[in-house]
Every structure is written in C-alpha cells, then in structure tokens.
Amino acid sequence: xxxxxxxxxxxxxxxxxxxxxxxxxxxxxxxxxxxxxxxxxxxxxxxxxxxxxxxxxxxxxxxxxxxxxxxxxxxxxxxxxxxxxxxxxxxxxxxxxxxxxxxxxxxxxxxxxxxxxxxxxxxxxxxxxxxxxxxxxxxxxxxxxxxxxxxxxxxxxxxxxxxxxxxxxxxxxxxxxxxxxxxxxxxxxxxxxxxxxxxxxxxxxxxxxxxxxxxxxxxxxxxxxxxxxxxxxxxxxxxxxxxxxxxxxxxxxxxxxxxxxxxxxxxxxxxxxxxxxxxxxxxxxxxxxxxxxxxxxxxxxxxxxxxxxxxxxxxxxxxxxxxxxxxxxxxxxxxxxxxxxxxxxxxxxxxxxxxxxxxxxxxxxxxxxxxxxxxxxxxxxxxxxxxxxxxxxxxxxxxxxxxxxxxxxxx
Amino acid sequence: xxxxxxxxxxxxxxxxxxxxxxxxxxxxxxxxxxxxxxxxxxxxxxxxxxxxxxxxxxxxxxxxxxxxxxxxxxxxxxxxxxxxxxxxxxxxxxxxxxxxxxxxxxxxxxxxxxxxxxxxxxxxxxxxxxxxxxxxxxxxxxxxxxxxxxxxxxxxxxxxxxxxxxxx
Numbered sequence: 232x233x234x235x236x237x238x239x240x241x242x243x244x245x246x247x248x249x250x251x252x253x254x255x256x257x258x259x260x261x262x263x264x265x266x267x268x269x270x271x272x273x274x275x276x277x278x279x280x281x282x283x284x285x286x287x288x289x290x291x292x293x294x295x296x297x298x299x300x301x302x303x304x305x306x307x308x309x310x311x312x313x314x315x316x317x318x319x320x321x322x323x324x325x326x327x328x329x330x331x332x333x334x335x336x337x338x339x340x341x342x343x344x345x346x347x348x349x350x351x352x353x354x355x356x357x358x359x360x361x362x363x364x365x366x367x368x369x370x371x372x373x374x375x376x377x378x379x380x381x382x383x384x385x386x387x388x389x390x391x392x393x394x395x396x397x398x399x400x401x402x403x404x405x406x407x408x409x410x411x412x413x414x415x416x417x418x419x420x421x422x423x424x425x426x427x428x429x430x431x432x433x434x435x436x437x438x439x440x441x442x443x444x445x446x447x448x449x450x451x452x453x454x455x456x457x458x459x460x461x462x463x464x465x466x467x468x469x470x471x472x473x474x475x476x477x478x479x480x481x482x483x484x485x486x487x488x489x490x491x492x493x494x495x496x497x498x499x500x501x502x503x504x505x506x507x508x509x510x511x512x513x514x515x516x517x518x519x520x521x522x523x524x525x526x527x528x529x530x531x532x533x534x535x536x537x538x539x540x541x542x543x544x545x546x547x548x549x550x551x552x553x554x555x556x557x558x559x560x561x562x563x564x565x566x567x568x569x570x571x572x573x574x575x576x577x578x579x580x581x582x583x584x585x586x587x588x589x590x591x592x593x594x595x596x597x598x599x600x601x602x603x604x605x606x607x608x609x610x611x612x613x614x615x616x617x618x619x620x621x622x623x624x625x626x627x628x629x630x631x632x633x634x635x636x637x638x639x640x641x642x
Numbered sequence: 643x644x645x646x647x648x649x650x651x652x653x654x655x656x657x658x659x660x661x662x663x664x665x666x667x668x669x670x671x672x673x674x675x676x677x678x679x680x681x682x683x684x685x686x687x688x689x690x691x692x693x694x695x696x697x698x699x700x701x702x703x704x705x706x707x708x709x710x711x712x713x714x715x716x717x718x719x720x721x722x723x724x725x726x727x728x729x730x731x732x733x734x735x736x737x738x739x740x741x742x743x744x745x746x747x748x749x750x751x752x753x754x755x756x757x758x759x760x761x762x763x764x765x766x767x768x769x770x771x772x773x774x775x776x777x778x779x780x781x782x783x784x785x786x787x788x789x790x791x792x793x794x795x796x797x798x799x800x801x802x803x804x805x806x807x808x809x810x
Binding site for chain 1: 752755786787
C-alpha cells in the first residue's frame with residue numbers, strides 16, 4: 232500500500248513535467264550571470280534589463296539572475312554580494328534623437344576584472360532592442376559559446392486588422408520593436424526571400440485575385456512574381472534563393488509547385504485531388520514535407536524529389552495542419568481536442584514524436600536558422616504570445632503579443 | 643497512519659486534477675469588432691451550422707459546411723437550387739464569384755485551401771445545373787472574413803461557409 236501511494240505521489244508530482252526536470256538538470260551547466268543597470272533608471276532602461284535577461288536565457292548558455300539591479304557603470308570595485316555569479320553585465324543607455332548608444336561591460340564580480348566591453352549605437356531609438364541582442368550575441372561569442380546570431384534577425388509577420396484586412400510587419404524576436412511595412416487590403420503569408428533578409432515574398436489580393444509579390448526592402452520596390460486563381464502562398468524559399476515552393480490552385484485545386492525564380496518556370500510537385508499545402512524543403516533539399524488531407528484529415532507527408540514518391544512521415548494524431556523542417560528534423564502542430572494544439576518534434580523517416588508543448592493553442596512552428604530553437608505562436612487563457620523553445624535545454628520564453636491575431640510569420 | 647495515506651492520496655489527486663485542468667485552458671476571443679450576434683441556429687454532429695439565416699452581399703443564401711469538410715449536404719444544395727434562377731440571371735448579365743471561408747481554427751494555409759475547396763464545390767454544383775464554368779470564378783478568404791466572432795460553437799460554425807456574389 233505504501234509503495235503504491237508513494238508511486239502515485241511521484242507520478243502526480245512529476246508526470247507531465249519532464250521537460251522542466253530536464254531544465255533543472257541542465258541548468259547547473261549554464262553560467263550564472265547578473266545584469267546591472269548603470270544608466271539613470273527609466274522605463275526604457277528597465278525594458279533593456281528584461282531584454283538582456285531574455286537574450287541570456289534563450290542562448291541556452293547562461294542562467295541569468297532575473298532581479299533588476301542598479302549600480303555605477305564606471306565602478307572599478309568588485310561586487311562581493313554577487314560573488315555567486317560568474318559574471319556581471321553592467322550597461323548604460325543614452326538616448327538622443329539620432330544617437331542612441333548602449334555601453335556594455337562584462338566583469339568578474341570576484342576580482343573586478345573586465346572581461347569585455349562594447350559600445351553599440353543605432354540612429355532609430357525604436358530599434359533599441361537590437362542593441363541588446365547585438366551585445367549579448369557578441370558576449371556569447373567572446374566567451375566561446377556556439378553562435379546565437381539569430382537573435383539579431385528580424386521576424387516578419389502578418390496580422391489581421393479587420394475583415395479582409397491585414398498588414399505585414401517587421402519585429403525583433405522579442406516583439407519589443409515592431410514596424411508596419413505593408414498595409415491596406417489583404418496582405419498575407421510573408422516569407423523571407425534570402426538568408427540576409429534583404430527581400431521578402433508575400434501574397435496580396437488584387438481585385439480579388441491572389442497575387443505573389445517580391446518586396447526589395449533596401450529599395451522599397453515590389454514586383455509581381457505570379458498569380459493564381461483561388462489562392463497562392465510562398466511557403467518556402469530554397470537556401471540559394473533560386474527556387475520557391477508555392478501553394479497554387481490554377482484550376483481551383485491547391486497543390487504544391489516549385490517555381491524557378493530566374494525563368495519563371497513552374498513544376499507541379501503534388502497532384503492529389505484533395506488539399507496539399509505548406510510545402511517546406513527537408514533533408515537538405517532532397518525532399519519536401521507538406522500538409523495533406525489524403526487520409527481524410529490533415530497529416531504530414533513527404534515527397535522525395537528524386538523519385539517523386541509520396542509517403543506519410545507522421546503517424547501520430549488526426550489533425551496535423553502545420554509543419555516546418557530543418558535537415559531531417561520536423562516540427563508540427565497537432566490538434567488534440569477542442570481548443571488544444573500542441574507542437575511535436577519528429578523526423579522525416581518517421582522516427583520520434585517528442586512533445587514540445589502541453590497546453591493552449593500552439594501554432595506556426597518555425598525553426599531558427601541554426602535549427603536549435605523553435606519560434607511559435609501560443610494562444611492560451613492568459614492571451615496571445617510569441618514563444619521560443621530551446622531544443623537543447625527545453626528552456627522556453629513567451630512574449631505577449633496583444634489582441635490582434637497573427638496570420639503567419641517567418642524569421 | 644490512515645490519515646497520512648489519505649492526505650497523501652488527496653494531495654496526489656489534487657495535483658493530477660490540477661495538471662489536467664491546466665491542459666484544457668480555454669482560448670480567448672482575440673479579435674474584437676466583429677458581430678457576435680445574429681446566431682439563430684445550432685451545430686449538427688458534423689460541425690455544420692443548422693440555421694437558415696444569412697445572405698451574401700448579392701442576396702444569395704450563405705452555404706454552411708461541417709468541420710474540415712468541403713461537401714455540400716442536401717439542405718445546402720437545396721439552398722443553392724432555390725437561388726438558381728437569380729444566380730443564372732446574374733451570370734448571364736455578368737460574372738459570379740464564389741468566396742470560400744473558414745473558422746479560426748487550424749493553420750491559415752490549410753484554411754485557405756479548405757475555403758477554396760468549399761468554393762469549388764459550389765461552383766461544381768452551379769456548372770452541373772447549367773451555368774457556364776467560364777462565368778464562375780472561385781477565391782478563398784480563409785479565416786480572414788468571419789461573419790461572426792465569438793467563442794460559441796454555433797458562431798464559429800457560421801464562419802465555415804461559402805458566399806455567392808455577383809461581379810459587375
């Protein structure tokens with residue numbers, strides 16, 4: 232009897248929380264660090280502190296003390312009270328019209344030795360989050376950890392503003408910085424056109440006809456790529472930027488096509504009479520994974536690019552309607568009851584099925600450029616948020632998104 | 643000792659139930675400004691709206707579908723046939739556009755394809771009843787064009803629909 236009660240208690244305490252247990256084990260391997268605001272404290276400098284903490288957390292290499300502290304940026308003395316921390320990061324922020332500067336200093340609190348010091352500036356004050364991202368990615372590199380340069384990238388996303396109305400925005404990964412770049416009418420499915428984020432593809436409706444555009448972010452010029460009756464979506468861009476994966480429906484039938492940017496030639500990749508959408512390159516371009524209802528419900532399938540054969544790759548769930556791939560790893564969203572969508576990690580050969588989320592509506596999963604972090608949108612009782620999940624530490628972060636519904640995103 | 647066992651058991655049960663509850667969190671209504679009223683019908687076992695209300699901008703009946711479905715049932719086919727003389731006349735004078743729509747669930751790309759299949763099903767019905775295919779176009783608005791916004795199942799079901807409209 233005692234055995235069963237202890238077993239029941241153990242299961243109830245730890246069952247379903249395995250991810251957090253993994254965090255606590257791996258947390259000990261991460262470097263303890265405290266962040267100190269050396270500026271004249273304002274609401275903005277407090278936000279900078281929060282962004283520092285978020286960046287350090289999502290790096291998977293640091294375990295930041297979340298307490299907001301203030302201190303002198305120029306102090307030459309050590310900080311004995313913070314001796315339990317391996318490093319302190321002290322920052323000072325000055326905001327002027329076109330000269331917004333962040334000074335950052337990494338110090339060993341035990342002996343006051345300066346490990347690294349940097350100055351970061353931006354002309355547009357709204358872009359202050361990027362100063363912290365740049366600083367943390369450089370600190371991370373200086374200390375010899377694996378690159379986290381993805382935190383310097385923009386996220387592009389579309390959000391609904393009304394009926395048949397949506398706008399496309401740029402954001403930093405924490406969504407502290409957002410800027411509308413396309414508005415008016417229905418603007419959907421933005422997707423980066425190149426790894427340097429100099430261009431993007433998106434869909435707009437021109438007199439009711441779905442049209443695919445390419446926008447050059449440096450010149451502001453946009454160009455019509457192609458259009459299709461019914462719907463058109465650019466769901467992936469090959470790494471070299473030369474081929475797009477499009478969902479088109481020239482005869483009212485949605486299928487996946489490869490589109491050669493240089494020639495405009497389209498090649499139909501799927502011919503199913505139902506729904507095939509959301510094609511993304513996998514296995515280093517040797518295959519395309521996509522969502523199809525060929526079993527009568529949305530599921531995840533793969534098309535081998537050499538043979539053209541199609542096979543099922545996810546055998547879990549009856550409603551898997553979104554997928555992304557990095558190499559042979561895929562992440563997908565599975566509907567599990569009324570109002571519950573969870574994310575799972577799997578492989579293109581059918582292996583795996585690791586749950587990544589446990590509650591709420593978790594959708595639009597996207598791998599980071601290094602494949603180590605997943606971005607997703609979470610809708611739950613607490614509200615909408617953009618989520619990040621480190622696959623190496625299981626550390627997750629959520630940033631509030633406000634009330635408007637995200638239509639799609641890419642980073 | 644029995645009291646201790648009972649206390650441990652109660653704690654374990656509480657934690658188990660608490661954990662389950664956390665995973666069933668309802669979702670918020672995250673888009674204000676849409677009409678949450680005007681829902682007179684219910685939802686059948688397939689998720690289809692059972693009300694007979696609702697017309698398109700051109701005055702034709704709205705056509706409702708079940709969850710993840712793009713098949714018109716007998717009742718919806720009859721609604722199209724009731725409007726057929728007016729639709730045929732409009733097609734003769736100009737053009738007909740069928741707009742497919744979805745509820746807010748699911749990923750948007752799948753929803754846009756689902757909306758398109760709904761529009762295509764209506765087009766097939768019109769063509770089978772004598773309207774020239776060249777006079778009918780289809781487009782999907784996915785979940786971007788709800789007629790009802792709210793957490794109630796009947797309200798969501800009302801958005802799983804196709805609309806027939808005249809194009810001058």
